[in-house]
Amino acid sequence: MRKTILIAIITFATICSYSQEQTDISWIENNITNKVHIEGESPTTYSILQKMEEYNIPGISIAIAKDGELVYAKGFGIANANSGSNVNVNTLFQAGSISKPLAALSVLKLVDEGKVDLDADVNIYLKEWKVPENRFTKDERVTVRRILTHTAGITVHGFPGYKPKEDIPSTLDVLNGLGNTPLVTVDTIPGSIWRYSGGGYTIMQQLVKDVSGIELDGYMDKYIFPEIGMLESSFAQPIEEAKVDIASGAYDENGKLTKGVWHNYPEIAAAGLWTTPTDLIKYCLHIQKVYNGKIEGVLTKNVVTKMLTPDKNEWGLGPALKNEGDSLLFEHGGKNEGFTNVMRAFANKGDAIVVMTNGDNGGRIVDDIIRAVSTYYSWDISNHMTVNPVVIDDKELDRLTGKYSYVQNGKRKFIKAKLKKGQIVLTDPGAKDPVILTPISSLAFIDLERGITIDFRTTEKGEIIDFLWNKKWAIIKEE
Numbered sequence: 230m231r232k233t234i235l236i237a238i239i240t241f242a243t244i245c246s247y248s249q250e251q252t253d254i255s256w257i258e259n260n261i262t263n264k265v266h267i268e269g270e271s272p273t274t275y276s277i278l279q280k281m282e283e284y285n286i287p288g289i290s291i292a293i294a295k296d297g298e299l300v301y302a303k304g305f306g307i308a309n310a311n312s313g314s315n316v317n318v319n320t321l322f323q324a325g326s327i328s329k330p331l332a333a334l335s336v337l338k339l340v341d342e343g344k345v346d347l348d349a350d351v352n353i354y355l356k357e358w359k360v361p362e363n364r365f366t367k368d369e370r371v372t373v374r375r376i377l378t379h380t381a382g383i384t385v386h387g388f389p390g391y392k393p394k395e396d397i398p399s400t401l402d403v404l405n406g407l408g409n410t411p412l413v414t415v416d417t418i419p420g421s422i423w424r425y426s427g428g429g430y431t432i433m434q435q436l437v438k439d440v441s442g443i444e445l446d447g448y449m450d451k452y453i454f455p456e457i458g459m460l461e462s463s464f465a466q467p468i469e470e471a472k473v474d475i476a477s478g479a480y481d482e483n484g485k486l487t488k489g490v491w492h493n494y495p496e497i498a499a500a501g502l503w504t505t506p507t508d509l510i511k512y513c514l515h516i517q518k519v520y521n522g523k524i525e526g527v528l529t530k531n532v533v534t535k536m537l538t539p540d541k542n543e544w545g546l547g548p549a550l551k552n553e554g555d556s557l558l559f560e561h562g563g564k565n566e567g568f569t570n571v572m573r574a575f576a577n578k579g580d581a582i583v584v585m586t587n588g589d590n591g592g593r594i595v596d597d598i599i600r601a602v603s604t605y606y607s608w609d610i611s612n613h614m615t616v617n618p619v620v621i622d623d624k625e626l627d628r629l630t631g632k633y634s635y636v637q638n639g640k641r642k643f644i645k646a647k648l649k650k651g652q653i654v655l656t657d658p659g660a661k662d663p664v665i666l667t668p669i670s671s672l673a674f675i676d677l678e679r680g681i682t683i684d685f686r687t688t689e690k691g692e693i694i695d696f697l698w699n700k701k702w703a704i705i706k707e708e
Contacts (some may be wrong), residue, residue, distance in 0.1 A: 254293065254301045257601045264596065264680035265393065268617040280597055281306055285484035286588035288316040288477055292506035293602060294514055297579030302507050308477040308587070310486050319461065321468070321476040322585040323491065324502040324509070325563025326387070327572050329430050331415040331512060332464070332498035333377050333536070334527060334549030335437045335445060339375065341532045344440055347374040347546075351432060358404050360432065361414050369419040373436070376429040377547050378540035380415035385410050385428030388500055390492030390566050397466065397495045400435050404428075408495070423542035425431050427499035434498035445497055456527040457515045462504040466496045476503060479567020482589040482661050492566045502563055508582035513574035513581035516559065520576055537576050564592075571595045573610060580608060590661075593679065614680055621668045629653055629685055629693060632707040644704055655683070 262272040263282050281289060288306035292299060304316035314320075324331070339345040345354060350370040352359045365382055369387030375381035388410055391397055398408035406412030413428035434445045441448055446464035454462055463469060468476055479487040519526040519533045528536070536546040537559055542551045548559040552682050563570040569591025578687045582602050584595045595628040600611040626648050633644045644657045653674060655664040664681055666674035672685040684697045694703045 240548070254605065257598070257605050258303075258505050260604075261594075261597045261601055262613065264600065265614045265616055265675060265677045267677070273612070277305055277594070277598065280594050283594050284588070284590045285480075285482060286586050286591055286594055287480050287484055288320070288587040289591075289594065289598075290316050290318065290320055290322065290506050290585045291509045291598065292318070294510045294574075294579060294581040295321050296607065297514060297517070299507065299510055299514075302510075309490065312474070313491065313527070314474070316477065316587075318507055319475055319505060321461065321472060321499075321503045321505060322570065322587060323477075323494075323563075323565045323568040324481070324504050324585070325500055325559045325565040325568055325570055327504075327509065327563035327570055328464070328498060328500050328502035328560075329427075330547035330561050330572075331453075331462075331502055332430065332434065332445060332449070334677065335441075335448050335498075336373055336377070336433050337528055337536060337546060338452060339437065339440055339530050341529050344438070345373060347535070348372050350466075351376070351436055354436050354440050355432070358401055358435055361412075365415045365417060365418050369421070371415060371419050371429075371432070373433065374540075374546065375419050376426075376433050378423070378544045379425050380420055380423050380541050380544075381426065381427065381429050382415045382419045382421065382424070383426040383429040383432065384416050385411060385413050385431075386425055387427045388494060388496045390494045390500070392492060393467070393489040395493075397493055399497065400431060402702075403431055403496055404435065416497070423540075423544065427496060430499040431496045434496070439496075444500075458511045459508040461502070462502060462508045464501050466495055466497055466501045467493045468503050472503065475586040477568075479565070479566060480588045484588065487567045487686055488664045491568075494565065506585050509572050509583040509585075510581055513559075513572065513583070514579060517576065517579055517581075518573065530620070561645075562592075569595060571599065573599065575608075580606065614675070616667075616669050616675055616677075618667050618669055619671075621671060623648060623651060625671065626653055626668075631693075633696065633704040634707055635702065635704050643707075654685075 259276045266272045287310050290304040293301040293648060302318045304318055304320055306316050308314040308316045308320050336345060351372060358632045371381045402408050404413045413431060423618050437445050437448055449464050479491040515526050516533060518524040519530055520537060522530055537552055539550045548561050551558040557576040558573055559576055560573040567589055568587055570585040572583045582599060584598050603611045630646045630648050632640050644655050649656050653666040664676050666683055667677050674683040681701050686694045688694060693706045695703045698704055
């Protein structure tokens with residue numbers, strides 16, 4: 230009797246604590262600001278709903294963990310305009326590439342069990358399909374470690390998915406280039422460079438089946454999700470009929486529902502996970518606890534430590550990594566047709582955030598929300614930029630105008646820089662919104678809303694060579 234009363238008291242206290250935290254953290258919902266602040270000016274604050282309307286994002290779901298516990302979970306907006314359903318904490322979203330670190334747990338479990346060697350040639354384990362041998366694989370091999378860290382030299386960056394009425398190819402068809410993407414092969418010496426590859430994760434998907442005898446979705450349902458407590462999540466493609474009513478639709482950049490409601494992704498390891506932010510928080514907390522020796526989990530601490538050890542480009546065995554020591558983060562973004570998401574968690578602390586959206590413009594509000602959460606908790610994972618704009622006359626600005634170009638996926642694309650009302654405006658035919666630049670020096674500019682930085686570079690004679698987009702990508706000036 231005393232034990233029953235004690236459990237009831239603890240449960241009630243936990244509920245009250247969670248409710249109080251929800252109330253306190255609601256500050257975030259109404260304190261969204263733009264990424265860039267002007268020095269000396271108070272930033273304008275917005276609510277999440279205001280930003281959703283501005284960015285044409287129908288629905289959002291958020292979950293936050295603090296000190297090892299879920300402290301906030303809430304949905305906003307519309308899930309499916311056809312059915313009239315709204316987003317709540319149980320609404321399923323397509324995770325996009327957040328599928329990858331989750332799917333990686335399957336092959337890492339096989340590594341833990343001694344059934345797969347991280348550094349052995351994957352062709353040892355593949356039965357129905359083999360990585361094509363060529364001059365690049367003569368001396369270096371495709372391995373599980375290299376696949377998970379995107380260093381295997383494998384082709385096919387990502388997948389566009391299939392409309393509901395389209396036939397869905399098998400994993401073997403995808404690998405053989407018989408779907409809507411090219412043949413998955415090796416075109417660079419394995420281990421030589423980092424290059425993101427959904428094709429590599431599709432090889433891993435086939436490997437798990439060949440070694441375990443179970444398709445990846447079934448393996449995750451049997452051995453991974455129950456251990457973590459991710460009981461709402463599924464890699465089934467198409468989604469199970471029983472879950473259709475709680476699944477969000479996909480929306481384009483104009484906030485319009487995708488024809489057919491969503492796409493299907495047979496490349497499930499790379500892009501096929503349906504889940505909720507709360508379930509992904511459970512993954513984050515589980516990995517944190519195993520990594521810090523607090524529980525025996527789905528993987529051993531030894532394998533989780535390897536998972537969170539950076540390889541090239543600060544990438545682990547599944548998740549991307551950032552920082553080190555107490556500030557070490559494991560994270561991943563996800564982008565499918567009509568869905569945009571981010572998962573970010575500390576390795577050495579029980580803190581994490583997941584934001585999932587059902588809009589192609591979701592990346593903009595995801596950044597805004599994470600900055601607000603980072604400010605609220607002093608996490609220092611996403612901060613504002615403070616700038617001091619300067620005035621430059623039109624004659625100086627005019628020399629920066631013209632046509633610029635860059636190469637993407639082997640194709641040359643162009644950006645035009647025009648002078649409009651005293652500002653440089655960049656237009657890219659492939660992007661919906663122009664980049665409106667405010668000068669912070671004679672050659673350095675910033676988009677005040679999105680924080681995109683543009684730095685023009687010149688010859689010694691002052692002739693424009695190119696500009697750096699976010700200090701990374703050179704966009705060349707055309708003659």
